Amino acid sequence: MAVWYRNALGVVCGVAGAIFVGYCLYFDHRRRSDPNFKKKLRERRRRALRGRGSGGGTVTWPNLKDQEAVQKFFLSEVQAGEELLAQGEIESGVDHLSRAVAVCGQPQQLLQVLQQTLPPQVFQLLLHKLPSVGESILQAAGGGKDGGSKVMEEDVE
Known part of the structure:
Protein backbone atom coordinates (compact mmCIF):
# COMPACT_ATOMS: atom_id res chain seq x y z
CA MET A 1 0.00 0.00 0.00
CA LEU A 49 15.79 55.76 -13.98
CA ARG A 50 14.46 59.08 -12.72
CA GLY A 51 14.15 57.64 -9.24
CA ARG A 52 17.83 56.74 -9.10
CA GLY A 53 18.77 60.35 -8.67
CA SER A 54 20.24 60.98 -12.09
CA GLY A 55 19.15 64.60 -12.19
CA GLY A 56 19.39 65.80 -8.61
CA GLY A 57 16.34 68.03 -8.98
CA THR A 58 14.12 65.81 -6.87
CA VAL A 59 16.12 66.28 -3.67
CA THR A 60 14.20 67.18 -0.55
CA TRP A 61 16.67 69.35 1.33
CA PRO A 62 16.39 69.53 5.11
CA ASN A 63 15.65 72.73 6.99
CA LEU A 64 19.17 74.07 7.46
CA LYS A 65 18.24 75.64 10.80
CA ASP A 66 17.20 72.26 12.22
CA GLN A 67 20.49 70.60 13.21
CA GLU A 68 18.90 67.20 13.81
CA ALA A 69 17.31 67.16 10.35
CA VAL A 70 20.59 68.27 8.74
CA GLN A 71 22.53 65.58 10.60
CA LYS A 72 20.04 62.89 9.61
CA PHE A 73 20.15 64.05 5.97
CA PHE A 74 23.95 64.15 6.04
CA LEU A 75 24.27 60.61 7.38
CA SER A 76 21.71 59.19 4.94
CA GLU A 77 23.42 60.88 1.98
CA VAL A 78 26.87 59.63 2.99
CA GLN A 79 25.54 56.10 3.44
CA ALA A 80 23.68 56.16 0.11
CA GLY A 81 26.75 57.57 -1.64
CA GLU A 82 29.02 54.87 -0.23
CA GLU A 83 26.59 52.10 -1.18
CA LEU A 84 26.17 53.37 -4.73
CA LEU A 85 29.92 53.78 -5.23
CA ALA A 86 30.44 50.23 -3.96
CA GLN A 87 27.90 49.02 -6.53
CA GLY A 88 29.75 50.85 -9.29
CA GLU A 89 27.15 53.58 -9.80
CA ILE A 90 29.64 56.45 -9.75
CA GLU A 91 27.36 59.30 -10.91
CA SER A 92 24.62 58.59 -8.38
CA GLY A 93 27.12 58.00 -5.58
CA VAL A 94 28.87 61.29 -6.28
CA ASP A 95 25.49 63.07 -6.34
CA HIS A 96 24.74 61.82 -2.83
CA LEU A 97 28.22 62.61 -1.50
CA SER A 98 28.09 66.13 -2.94
CA ARG A 99 24.79 66.73 -1.13
CA ALA A 100 26.42 65.51 2.08
CA VAL A 101 29.32 67.95 1.59
CA ALA A 102 26.85 70.75 0.92
CA VAL A 103 25.13 70.38 4.30
CA CYS A 104 28.24 69.42 6.26
CA GLY A 105 29.28 71.75 9.08
CA GLN A 106 32.97 71.29 8.29
CA PRO A 107 33.19 70.68 4.54
CA GLN A 108 36.97 71.13 4.28
CA GLN A 109 37.64 68.29 6.69
CA LEU A 110 35.11 66.05 4.94
CA LEU A 111 36.67 66.85 1.56
CA GLN A 112 40.11 65.95 2.92
CA VAL A 113 38.81 62.59 4.12
CA LEU A 114 37.05 61.97 0.80
CA GLN A 115 40.20 62.92 -1.13
CA GLN A 116 42.14 60.27 0.77
CA THR A 117 39.49 57.55 0.39
CA LEU A 118 38.09 58.08 -3.11
CA PRO A 119 39.89 57.40 -6.39
CA PRO A 120 41.22 60.65 -7.92
CA GLN A 121 38.81 60.68 -10.87
CA VAL A 122 35.80 60.18 -8.58
CA PHE A 123 37.02 62.95 -6.26
CA GLN A 124 37.43 65.30 -9.25
CA LEU A 125 33.88 64.50 -10.33
CA LEU A 126 32.72 65.33 -6.80
CA LEU A 127 34.51 68.69 -6.92
CA HIS A 128 32.88 69.51 -10.27
CA LYS A 129 29.41 68.74 -8.87
CA LEU A 130 29.72 70.92 -5.76
CA PRO A 131 28.86 74.30 -7.38
CA SER A 132 25.62 73.00 -8.91
CA VAL A 133 24.65 71.35 -5.63
CA GLY A 134 25.36 74.63 -3.85
CA GLU A 135 23.03 76.44 -6.23
CA SER A 136 20.26 73.90 -5.72
CA ILE A 137 20.48 74.11 -1.93
CA LEU A 138 20.37 77.90 -2.13
CA GLN A 139 17.27 77.72 -4.32
CA ALA A 140 15.66 75.29 -1.89
CA ALA A 141 16.47 77.60 1.01
CA GLY A 142 14.78 80.47 -0.79
CA GLY A 143 17.98 82.16 -1.96
CA GLY A 144 18.89 83.19 1.59
CA LYS A 145 22.47 83.47 2.78
CA ASP A 146 22.60 80.71 5.35
CA GLY A 147 24.97 77.79 5.94
CA GLY A 148 24.63 76.43 2.41
CA SER A 149 26.18 79.47 0.74
CA LYS A 150 29.09 79.49 3.18
CA VAL A 151 29.76 75.83 2.52
CA MET A 152 29.94 76.27 -1.20
CA GLU A 153 32.11 79.41 -1.04
CA GLU A 154 34.67 77.48 1.01
CA ASP A 155 34.57 74.44 -1.29
CA VAL A 156 35.19 76.34 -4.50
CA GLU A 157 38.48 77.79 -3.24
Missing part, protein backbone atom coordinates in the same frame (compact mmCIF):
# COMPACT_ATOMS: atom_id res chain seq x y z
CA ALA A 2 2.92 2.38 0.67
CA VAL A 3 4.15 2.03 -2.93
CA TRP A 4 0.72 2.89 -4.27
CA TYR A 5 0.54 5.92 -1.98
CA ARG A 6 3.98 7.15 -3.10
CA ASN A 7 3.05 6.73 -6.79
CA ALA A 8 -0.22 8.59 -6.31
CA LEU A 9 1.56 11.38 -4.47
CA GLY A 10 4.08 11.67 -7.32
CA VAL A 11 1.32 11.88 -9.91
CA VAL A 12 -0.57 14.52 -7.89
CA CYS A 13 2.59 16.63 -7.47
CA GLY A 14 3.34 16.33 -11.19
CA VAL A 15 -0.17 17.38 -12.16
CA ALA A 16 -0.09 20.29 -9.68
CA GLY A 17 3.26 21.43 -11.08
CA ALA A 18 1.98 21.24 -14.64
CA ILE A 19 -1.13 23.24 -13.71
CA PHE A 20 1.01 25.89 -12.02
CA VAL A 21 3.35 26.21 -15.03
CA GLY A 22 0.34 26.39 -17.35
CA TYR A 23 -1.20 29.09 -15.15
CA CYS A 24 2.05 31.12 -15.31
CA LEU A 25 2.34 30.74 -19.07
CA TYR A 26 -1.29 31.72 -19.62
CA PHE A 27 -1.06 34.93 -17.60
CA ASP A 28 2.33 35.80 -19.07
CA HIS A 29 0.81 35.47 -22.54
CA ARG A 30 -2.14 37.67 -21.54
CA ARG A 31 0.19 40.29 -20.06
CA ARG A 32 2.45 40.38 -23.12
CA SER A 33 -0.42 40.47 -25.60
CA ASP A 34 -1.87 43.53 -23.86
CA PRO A 35 -1.61 46.45 -26.34
CA ASN A 36 -0.37 48.79 -23.59
CA PHE A 37 2.24 46.37 -22.21
CA LYS A 38 5.25 47.91 -23.98
CA LYS A 39 4.09 51.42 -23.19
CA LYS A 40 3.65 50.58 -19.51
CA LEU A 41 7.02 48.82 -19.42
CA ARG A 42 8.83 51.80 -20.96
CA GLU A 43 7.15 54.20 -18.55
CA ARG A 44 8.05 52.02 -15.56
CA ARG A 45 11.69 51.95 -16.70
CA ARG A 46 11.74 55.74 -17.16
CA ARG A 47 10.36 56.23 -13.64
CA ALA A 48 12.98 53.85 -12.25
Whole structure:
Protein backbone atom coordinates (compact mmCIF):
# COMPACT_ATOMS: atom_id res chain seq x y z
CA MET A 1 0.00 0.00 0.00
CA ALA A 2 2.92 2.38 0.67
CA VAL A 3 4.15 2.03 -2.93
CA TRP A 4 0.72 2.89 -4.27
CA TYR A 5 0.54 5.92 -1.98
CA ARG A 6 3.98 7.15 -3.10
CA ASN A 7 3.05 6.73 -6.79
CA ALA A 8 -0.22 8.59 -6.31
CA LEU A 9 1.56 11.38 -4.47
CA GLY A 10 4.08 11.67 -7.32
CA VAL A 11 1.32 11.88 -9.91
CA VAL A 12 -0.57 14.52 -7.89
CA CYS A 13 2.59 16.63 -7.47
CA GLY A 14 3.34 16.33 -11.19
CA VAL A 15 -0.17 17.38 -12.16
CA ALA A 16 -0.09 20.29 -9.68
CA GLY A 17 3.26 21.43 -11.08
CA ALA A 18 1.98 21.24 -14.64
CA ILE A 19 -1.13 23.24 -13.71
CA PHE A 20 1.01 25.89 -12.02
CA VAL A 21 3.35 26.21 -15.03
CA GLY A 22 0.34 26.39 -17.35
CA TYR A 23 -1.20 29.09 -15.15
CA CYS A 24 2.05 31.12 -15.31
CA LEU A 25 2.34 30.74 -19.07
CA TYR A 26 -1.29 31.72 -19.62
CA PHE A 27 -1.06 34.93 -17.60
CA ASP A 28 2.33 35.80 -19.07
CA HIS A 29 0.81 35.47 -22.54
CA ARG A 30 -2.14 37.67 -21.54
CA ARG A 31 0.19 40.29 -20.06
CA ARG A 32 2.45 40.38 -23.12
CA SER A 33 -0.42 40.47 -25.60
CA ASP A 34 -1.87 43.53 -23.86
CA PRO A 35 -1.61 46.45 -26.34
CA ASN A 36 -0.37 48.79 -23.59
CA PHE A 37 2.24 46.37 -22.21
CA LYS A 38 5.25 47.91 -23.98
CA LYS A 39 4.09 51.42 -23.19
CA LYS A 40 3.65 50.58 -19.51
CA LEU A 41 7.02 48.82 -19.42
CA ARG A 42 8.83 51.80 -20.96
CA GLU A 43 7.15 54.20 -18.55
CA ARG A 44 8.05 52.02 -15.56
CA ARG A 45 11.69 51.95 -16.70
CA ARG A 46 11.74 55.74 -17.16
CA ARG A 47 10.36 56.23 -13.64
CA ALA A 48 12.98 53.85 -12.25
CA LEU A 49 15.79 55.76 -13.98
CA ARG A 50 14.46 59.08 -12.72
CA GLY A 51 14.15 57.64 -9.24
CA ARG A 52 17.83 56.74 -9.10
CA GLY A 53 18.77 60.35 -8.67
CA SER A 54 20.24 60.98 -12.09
CA GLY A 55 19.15 64.60 -12.19
CA GLY A 56 19.39 65.80 -8.61
CA GLY A 57 16.34 68.03 -8.98
CA THR A 58 14.12 65.81 -6.87
CA VAL A 59 16.12 66.28 -3.67
CA THR A 60 14.20 67.18 -0.55
CA TRP A 61 16.67 69.35 1.33
CA PRO A 62 16.39 69.53 5.11
CA ASN A 63 15.65 72.73 6.99
CA LEU A 64 19.17 74.07 7.46
CA LYS A 65 18.24 75.64 10.80
CA ASP A 66 17.20 72.26 12.22
CA GLN A 67 20.49 70.60 13.21
CA GLU A 68 18.90 67.20 13.81
CA ALA A 69 17.31 67.16 10.35
CA VAL A 70 20.59 68.27 8.74
CA GLN A 71 22.53 65.58 10.60
CA LYS A 72 20.04 62.89 9.61
CA PHE A 73 20.15 64.05 5.97
CA PHE A 74 23.95 64.15 6.04
CA LEU A 75 24.27 60.61 7.38
CA SER A 76 21.71 59.19 4.94
CA GLU A 77 23.42 60.88 1.98
CA VAL A 78 26.87 59.63 2.99
CA GLN A 79 25.54 56.10 3.44
CA ALA A 80 23.68 56.16 0.11
CA GLY A 81 26.75 57.57 -1.64
CA GLU A 82 29.02 54.87 -0.23
CA GLU A 83 26.59 52.10 -1.18
CA LEU A 84 26.17 53.37 -4.73
CA LEU A 85 29.92 53.78 -5.23
CA ALA A 86 30.44 50.23 -3.96
CA GLN A 87 27.90 49.02 -6.53
CA GLY A 88 29.75 50.85 -9.29
CA GLU A 89 27.15 53.58 -9.80
CA ILE A 90 29.64 56.45 -9.75
CA GLU A 91 27.36 59.30 -10.91
CA SER A 92 24.62 58.59 -8.38
CA GLY A 93 27.12 58.00 -5.58
CA VAL A 94 28.87 61.29 -6.28
CA ASP A 95 25.49 63.07 -6.34
CA HIS A 96 24.74 61.82 -2.83
CA LEU A 97 28.22 62.61 -1.50
CA SER A 98 28.09 66.13 -2.94
CA ARG A 99 24.79 66.73 -1.13
CA ALA A 100 26.42 65.51 2.08
CA VAL A 101 29.32 67.95 1.59
CA ALA A 102 26.85 70.75 0.92
CA VAL A 103 25.13 70.38 4.30
CA CYS A 104 28.24 69.42 6.26
CA GLY A 105 29.28 71.75 9.08
CA GLN A 106 32.97 71.29 8.29
CA PRO A 107 33.19 70.68 4.54
CA GLN A 108 36.97 71.13 4.28
CA GLN A 109 37.64 68.29 6.69
CA LEU A 110 35.11 66.05 4.94
CA LEU A 111 36.67 66.85 1.56
CA GLN A 112 40.11 65.95 2.92
CA VAL A 113 38.81 62.59 4.12
CA LEU A 114 37.05 61.97 0.80
CA GLN A 115 40.20 62.92 -1.13
CA GLN A 116 42.14 60.27 0.77
CA THR A 117 39.49 57.55 0.39
CA LEU A 118 38.09 58.08 -3.11
CA PRO A 119 39.89 57.40 -6.39
CA PRO A 120 41.22 60.65 -7.92
CA GLN A 121 38.81 60.68 -10.87
CA VAL A 122 35.80 60.18 -8.58
CA PHE A 123 37.02 62.95 -6.26
CA GLN A 124 37.43 65.30 -9.25
CA LEU A 125 33.88 64.50 -10.33
CA LEU A 126 32.72 65.33 -6.80
CA LEU A 127 34.51 68.69 -6.92
CA HIS A 128 32.88 69.51 -10.27
CA LYS A 129 29.41 68.74 -8.87
CA LEU A 130 29.72 70.92 -5.76
CA PRO A 131 28.86 74.30 -7.38
CA SER A 132 25.62 73.00 -8.91
CA VAL A 133 24.65 71.35 -5.63
CA GLY A 134 25.36 74.63 -3.85
CA GLU A 135 23.03 76.44 -6.23
CA SER A 136 20.26 73.90 -5.72
CA ILE A 137 20.48 74.11 -1.93
CA LEU A 138 20.37 77.90 -2.13
CA GLN A 139 17.27 77.72 -4.32
CA ALA A 140 15.66 75.29 -1.89
CA ALA A 141 16.47 77.60 1.01
CA GLY A 142 14.78 80.47 -0.79
CA GLY A 143 17.98 82.16 -1.96
CA GLY A 144 18.89 83.19 1.59
CA LYS A 145 22.47 83.47 2.78
CA ASP A 146 22.60 80.71 5.35
CA GLY A 147 24.97 77.79 5.94
CA GLY A 148 24.63 76.43 2.41
CA SER A 149 26.18 79.47 0.74
CA LYS A 150 29.09 79.49 3.18
CA VAL A 151 29.76 75.83 2.52
CA MET A 152 29.94 76.27 -1.20
CA GLU A 153 32.11 79.41 -1.04
CA GLU A 154 34.67 77.48 1.01
CA ASP A 155 34.57 74.44 -1.29
CA VAL A 156 35.19 76.34 -4.50
CA GLU A 157 38.48 77.79 -3.24
